[in-house]
Amino acid sequence: MPSYFTSLDRSIQFDATKMTKVDLVRGEALFAGLNCFEPGQSQAVHSHLGADKFYLVVSGKARIAVGEEEQIAGPGTVVFAPAGVPHGVSEALEQTVLLIAMAPPPRLKT
């Protein structure tokens, strides 16, 4: 049985060619993971039908957009994207790690 305890630091992975997504927690109702960006990388604006999501900026600095709002967010900023509201990471200004949580969880690609 996998442990209930994991380390965020050990899960961080960067890729020079694109932002990365790392799974941390995948339950029936709740998903958590990391999005890791090299400076200049981004995540296109998108929205999730019926799923709420939040970001916590763990480290770094990024321009994050939700709905009509856009802010430069640093460590400790929590960003909420309610179901259906477009959101994205316009640009990572530094090497940036975002914790994300999403409910219900995104479907696994098959």
Add this chain to the structure above:
Amino acid sequence: MPSYFTSLDRSIQFDATKMTKVDLVRGEALFAGLNCFEPGQSQAVHSHLGADKFYLVVSGKARIAVGEEEQIAGPGTVVFAPAGVPHGVSEALEQTVLLIAMAPPPRLKT
């Protein structure tokens, strides 16, 4: 309309008499908040029927129990308590801030 952006630091609240709970995000499907502990404070073991929860240790150090596991967890530790699995904070060893996320959200007390 409230902003989609909030600061974790500005939400931290301690209480000398008991652990505190602070709401950060409350959506239809996803809740996030802070649990703040002074040294020696705890949260009794409990479980949520049908709701997944995770903790991220933001700062401090605490003994956290999930199922048969118990660990001393510091900053960056992610702890997953799947629906129905008993979990709690046995003791905060320092002033400790935990980010929690839960899906579906806990019911509001009326």
